[in-house]
Every structure is written in C-alpha cells, then in structure tokens.
Amino acid sequence: MSATSDQAHSVVAPSGASKTIAGALVIVYALVTIIPLVWIVMTSFKTPPDSIAYPPKLIFTPSIEGYCNLFTTRTRQTPEYIAALPPAETECDRVVRSRNMVIAGPSNVIPRFINSIVIAFGSTFLAVFLGTITAYGFSRFKVPLADDLLFFILSTRFMPPIAVAIPIYLMYRTIGLSDTQLGMILLYTAVNVSLAVWLLKGFIDEIPREYEEAALIDGYSRLHAFVKVVLPQAATGIAATAIFCLIFAWNEYAFAVLLTSGTAQTMPPFIPFIIGEGGQDWPAVAAGTTLFLIPIFVFTVLLRKHLLRGITFGAVRK
Amino acid sequence: MTETSAKASIADRVAEATPPTVARRVRSLSDRAIAWLFISPTIALLLAINIFPLFWTIYLSFTSYKANRPNAPIVWLGTTHYENILSDPDIWHSMQVTAHFVFWTVAIETVLGFALAYLIDRRFRGHAFWTTVILIPMMLSPAVVGNFWKFIYQPQIGLFNYAITFFTGGDPAAFQMLGEVSLAPWAIVLVDVWMWTPYVMLICLAGLRSIPDYIYEAAEVDRASRWRQFWSITVPMALPFIMLAVLFRGIENFKMFDMVNLLTGGGPGSTTETASITLKREAFESWKTGYSSALAIILFVAVFGLANIYVKALNRVKQR
Numbered sequence: 001m002s003a004t005s006d007q008a009h010s011v012v013a014p015s016g017a018s019k020t021i022a023g024a025l026v027i028v029y030a031l032v033t034i035i036p037l038v039w040i041v042m043t044s045f046k047t048p049p050d051s052i053a054y055p056p057k058l059i060f061t062p063s064i065e066g067y068c069n070l071f072t073t074r075t076r077q078t079p080e081y082i083a084a085l086p087p088a089e090t091e092c093d094r095v096v097r098s099r100n101m102v103i104a105g106p107s108n109v110i111p112r113f114i115n116s117i118v119i120a121f122g123s124t125f126l127a128v129f130l131g132t133i134t135a136y137g138f139s140r141f142k143v144p145l146a147d148d149l150l151f152f153i154l155s156t157r158f159m160p161p162i163a164v165a166i167p168i169y170l171m172y173r174t175i176g177l178s179d180t181q182l183g184m185i186l187l188y189t190a191v192n193v194s195l196a197v198w199l200l201k202g203f204i205d206e207i208p209r210e211y212e213e214a215a216l217i218d219g220y221s222r223l224h225a226f227v228k229v230v231l232p233q234a235a236t237g238i239a240a241t242a243i244f245c246l247i248f249a250w251n252e253y254a255f256a257v258l259l260t261s262g263t264a265q266t267m268p269p270f271i272p273f274i275i276g277e278g279g280q281d282w283p284a285v286a287a288g289t290t291l292f293l294i295p296i297f298v299f300t301v302l303l304r305k306h307l308l309r310g311i312t313f314g315a316v317r318k
Numbered sequence: 319m320t321e322t323s324a325k326a327s328i329a330d331r332v333a334e335a336t337p338p339t340v341a342r343r344v345r346s347l348s349d350r351a352i353a354w355l356f357i358s359p360t361i362a363l364l365l366a367i368n369i370f371p372l373f374w375t376i377y378l379s380f381t382s383y384k385a386n387r388p389n390a391p392i393v394w395l396g397t398t399h400y401e402n403i404l405s406d407p408d409i410w411h412s413m414q415v416t417a418h419f420v421f422w423t424v425a426i427e428t429v430l431g432f433a434l435a436y437l438i439d440r441r442f443r444g445h446a447f448w449t450t451v452i453l454i455p456m457m458l459s460p461a462v463v464g465n466f467w468k469f470i471y472q473p474q475i476g477l478f479n480y481a482i483t484f485f486t487g488g489d490p491a492a493f494q495m496l497g498e499v500s501l502a503p504w505a506i507v508l509v510d511v512w513m514w515t516p517y518v519m520l521i522c523l524a525g526l527r528s529i530p531d532y533i534y535e536a537a538e539v540d541r542a543s544r545w546r547q548f549w550s551i552t553v554p555m556a557l558p559f560i561m562l563a564v565l566f567r568g569i570e571n572f573k574m575f576d577m578v579n580l581l582t583g584g585g586p587g588s589t590t591e592t593a594s595i596t597l598k599r600e601a602f603e604s605w606k607t608g609y610s611s612a613l614a615i616i617l618f619v620a621v622f623g624l625a626n627i628y629v630k631a632l633n634r635v636k637q638r
Contacts, residue, residue, distance in 0.1 A: 014440040019440050019442040022438070023442030023443065023448075026437050026438055026442070026448050029452065030452045033451075033452060033455060033515075034451060034454070036463075036467065036470055036512070037454065037455070039470065039477055040466050043469070054475050055480055056475070056476075130359055133357075134357050134359070136356055137352070138357065141350070143357060152364070153361075153364060156364055158625060159368065160593075160594055160597065160614065160617055160621070161575060162575060162598050162601065162614070163597065163614030163615075163617060164371060166371075166375060166385075166601050166607060167370075167378070168367070170374070171371060171374070187367060190363050190366075193360050193364065197360060221348075222349060223352065226352075251461070251462070253460065253462075253576035253580075254579075257579075268459050268462050268576075269461070271465060272461075272465045272580055280469075282469050286469075289462050289463075289465075289466055293458055296458055296459075300450070300453060301450065304453075308520050308521065311456075311520065311521075311566070316521060316524045316562065
C-alpha cells in the first residue's frame with residue numbers, strides 16, 4: 001500500500017497506539033517461539049556436562065565437542081595409552097583425548113547427509129519435471145475428466161503415510177527396492193508430484209495464452225513454444241515449487257524410518273539415534289540438528305512470498 | 319472497400335468448403351498427443367506408487383497375511399479384521415487420543431493464529447521481518463524438532479521445567495511432561511501448537527488482507543463500534559480462510575505420526591497413542607499386516623469422508 005492510499009484511508013488505518021501494542025505482542029510471541037531453536041544451537045556448542053547442568057546454563061564456554069562427536073566414533077583408552085600418542089593434530093583430537101578417548105573413525109553422519117541430499121534433490125527434480133508438464137497439459141488442453149483427474153492427484157495426499165508404507169514395504173521387498181535411494185526417490189516423487197501439479201497449474205494458468213499463440217503463429221511447434229515461451233515465464237513458480245518439494249523430502253520421517261534401515265537412511269531417522277556413552281549425546285544431537293536445519297532457514301527466507309500458496313496447494317494465492 | 323470485403327467473404331466460403339489443411343490436422347493431433355504425453359507419466363507414477371498399493375492394502379485387509387512370514391499360506395478372512403477393529407476398545411481408545419489431539423491443536427492454533435494475524439495486520443514497523451521469524455518453526459522437520467523437544471522436556475535438566483518453576487517456584491523434578499499420564503497429551507499438543515500456529519496465522523493473514531478497506535469505511539460512517547466491526551465484518555469475511563486452515567490442520571493432525579512418535583512413542587502406557595502410532599505398532603512391530611491394512615483402510619475412509627463433508631460446508635460458507 002502506498003503512502004497516499006494510506007492517507008486516503010486514514011479513517012480505518014490502525015492508530016499509532018494500537019500499532020505499538022500489536023507490534024509488542026507479536027515480537028514477544030516471536031521471541032518465545034524462537035527460544036527452542038536458539039536452545040538447539042546453544043546446546044550444540046556445549047560440552048556434554050554443560051548440556052545437562054542444572055540450572056540450564058545460559059552462559060558457558062563454547063566447545064566444538066558436539067560437532068566432533070557428531071562426525072566421529074570414539075573408543076575409550078587408558079591414560080597411559082593416550083599419553084604415549086603423538087601430540088594431537090586437530091582440535092577434535094585434543095577435545096576427545098581430554099575425555100580419555102581417541103577418535104576411531106568417521107561416524108555414519110556423512111553418508112546419511114549424502115543420502116538426504118541425493119534423495120531430496122532426486123525426488124524434487126523428478127516431481128517438478130513431471131509436475132510442470134502435467135500442469136501444462138491440464139492448463140492448456142481440453143483433457144477429458146480433467147477435474148476428476150486433478151482431484152485424484154490431490155486425493156493421494158489423504159492417505160496416512162503409515163497406511164501407504166505397508167504395501168510399499170511389501171512391494172519394494174518383492175522388486176528389490178527396499179532401503180535403496182531409488183526406492184525413496186520414487187516414493188517421495190509420488191508424494192510431491194500432487195503438490196507440484198496443483199501449484200504449477202496455478203502458476204501456468206496465470207501466464208497469458210496469447211504469448212504461446214503468438215509463438216505458434218510464428219511457426220513454433222507446441223513443444224518448442226512450451227520450452228521457449230512458457231517455461232521462462234513460469235520460472236519463479238517452478239523455483240518456488242521446487243523448494244517446497246525439497247523441504248518436504250528433506251524433512252520426511254515416517255517413510256524414511258519404516259522403509260530404510262542403513263544404506264538409504266536419511267538424516268531425520270538417524271539424528272535421534274546419535275548416542276554417546278550412557279545415553280543420548282545431546283550436544284552431538286544438537287550439532288546434527290543445527291546442520292540439518294540450516295538449509296531450511298535459507299529456503300524459508302527465499303520462499304517468503306510464495307509460502308502461503310505452497311502450504312495451501314495453491315488454494316490461496318493472495 | 320466493398321470489393322475487398324466481398325473478396326474476403328468469398329475466400330472465407332472457399333475456406334469453409336475445403337477441409338482443414340493437412341498441416342492444421344497434424345498440429346491439432348499433436349496437441350492431443352502432447353496433452354496425453356504430458357499427463358500420463360504422472361498418472362502412471364501415482365497408479366504405481368499410490369493406487370496399486372491401495373488396492374493391495376484392500377485385498378490384504380481381508381486376509382491373514384503377515385509380512386514377517388511371507389511363505390505362510392494366506393487365509394481369506396472376509397470382514398473379520400474390520401469387525402475386530404470396530405469392536406476393539408484399544409482402537410477406540412487411540413481414536414479418542416487422536417480426537418483429543420486434533421481438537422485441541424486445531425482449536426488453539428486457530429485462536430492463536432487468528433489473533434497473531436490480526437495483530438500483524440496492524441502493519442506495525444518491521445512486521446514483515448517478525449512474520450518471517452514466526453514462520454520458521456513450521457518449515458522444520460517435525461521429527462528432528464520433536465526429538466529435540468524431548469530434551470527440552472527433560473525433568474530436572476530441561477529448559478521447559480526450569481522455565482515453569484522459575485515463574486511458579488516449584489521443584490523442577492516434581493513433574494515430567496512426557497512421563498505423566500495427565501501431562502503427556504498436553505506436551506504433544508504444545509509442540510504441535512508451537513510448530514503449526516504460524517501456518518494458521520499465514521492463511522488467516524491472507525484472509526484479513528482480502529477484506530477491502532471500503533467496507534470498514536462504510537461501517538465507520540455508520541458509526542459501528544470496533545467490536546461490532548470485528549464480529550460483523552472481519553470474522554465473517556475471513557471465515558472461508560479460517561475454515562481452510564482448519565481443514566488442512568485437521569487432516570494433517572489426524573495423520574500425525576513423526577512428532578508424536580519421537581516425543582512419546584505413544585507413551586506413557588498408551589496415553590498419547592494416536593491412530594498412526596497404533597497403525598505403525600500393529601503393522602511394523604506386531605507384523606499383523608492383514609489387520610493393520612484393515613485399520614489403514616478405516617482411517618483412510620474416515621479422513622476422506624470427514625474431509626468431504628467439511629469441504630461441502632466450506633463451499634456453502636464461500637457462496638454466502
């Protein structure tokens with residue numbers, strides 16, 4: 001809203017005092033709601049004893065022990081053995097030795113992270129590709145039973161994930177897709193494609209048909225016009241849709257925990273099982289959580305303008 | 319002038335008389351071909367990954383199949399599983415747990431989300447930034463964040479107990495959010511409200527912004543009080559949006575699995591065992607595949623049926 005229209009509508013514009021009160025209340029809510037996230041990041045820089053201290057420590061000496069523990073497996077050794085070792089090369093070596101342990105090797109976190117990346121990007125690419133062409137098909141051509149097909153595509157989202165997981169588990173076991181990246185990519189693609197079709201149909205509907213018709217008159221084929229005219233016009237919509245698919249695949253837990261156990265396991269089912277000596281190693285869990293959440297922060301900021309559309313399957317467009 | 323138009327009309331008549339050119343026929347043919355070429359891969363994928371498994375589930379729900387004993391003979395049981403499920407008090411208990419969870423999360427999120435949207439719509443300085451901050455929780459993985467809430471809820475060392483006792487002055491070891499029958503259902507409601515209030519807020523905000531200023535101006539001219547304006551303009555006009563938010567949250571929370579599974583796993587006892595947790599236990603721990611398939615179908619029909627009734631109501635509100 002521009003300044004002039006603000007003045008023109010001054011009779012209904014919120015007063016200064018009500019603005020201040022509203023702002024204060026919203027900021028208080030935002031600060032309270034962000035505490036758990038700040039706590040995660042803070043815990044990731046604590047030592048294990050600091051993390052379970054009472055009262056909870058707000059001020060502490062930052063340590064990278066959580067991150068060291070996240071990325072390594074360690075074995076306990078005698079002080080004599082550790083004293084006999086050559087001087088510690090890295091900060092992690094030093095931190096681990098101070099607890100009478102030595103680094104035995106890398107942990108599983110890097111392969112799990114790679115799985116998350118491969119599965120999220122693979123399924124996003126497929127879902128957006130299929131979603132774009134299908135949305136274009138529904139948007140521009142008279143498809144028999146179009147509304148029924150679109151509803152069918154949406155209705156696949158009503159299934160509780162566990163209900164889908166039962167037959168998928170049996171099917172994948174039969175055809176050898178259990179615990180494979182390909183299996184998870186196909187599954188996430190199927191879940192995401194309904195979102196992609198609905199969102200992208202909205203975006204493509206907004207592109208004037210005249211652009212393509214002009215290209216068709218100029219002698220372009222349909223396919224050529226689609227690639228050269230429609231795709232560039234829909235680029236923002238495609239990018240927003242891709243980020244939504246990426247976030248879903250990145251965050252997904254139910255399928256991942258039921259259908260993967262090792263080779264194709266992603267981060268969400270892995271993080272809760274980061275354990276240290278005598279129970280959960282909370283700084284390491286917090287470190288894994290922090291690294292896992294960072295991409296989502298970035299995406300949320302990038303997506304701000306399209307969030308509403310994405311979360312309502314294009315039902316609300318603003 | 320008349321000459322040219324006469325010529326044109328002759329040309330038109332000739333064009334009408336002759337059949338469409340070959341080129342045009344090829345183009346219109348290829349249009350249909352492209353339409354199917356573009357749509358069929360998606361339909362095929364959904365048939366393979368969603369619909370075929372659905373029919374398989376329906377078939378299994380009538381049998382004694384157990385996934386951990388694939389070679390055992392499959393016995394056709396008819397509707398036995400359905401009868402057992404619908405008369406099983408444990409299932410009704412988990413339905414009650416689910417209903418409690420869905421009702422309270424949706425109710426609190428709607429009130430809180432609408433209030434926040436109403437405040438943000440005052441357009442105070444910096445509202446865009448604070449809106450983005452508020453939105454962050456809903457973008458995060460419910461599983462990963464749910465897992466971390468378990469740490470926050472720890473008795474004695476957890477931040478939550480500390481904060482409560484800091485203000486009330488009790489003993490931080492005196493209560494366990496996740497370990498007590500009376501508190502655990504509220505612990506999961508609280509985390510869900512924390513995560514998903516921004517979702518409702520965002521949709522409500524769109525609703526509030528869709529109300530044109532001139533309606534308020536007219537009300538102002540008629541000297542309607544602020545209170546009156548709120549209940550006669552703001553709420554009714556934002557209602558379709560609020561109902562949409564309720565629909566989406568209702569469906570999602572009915573299916574809720576990840577956050578609850580990591581926070582409580584259904585415990586203590588079965589106080590927080592929502593339908594999805596029961597389903598997972600029967601299907602992947604007891605391996606009662608046939609039985610759990612029947613439960614899955616019942617849940618699917620319930621969500622689908624309730625959502626359909628609700629959408630009808632929503633459309634009626636929209637048409638008003």
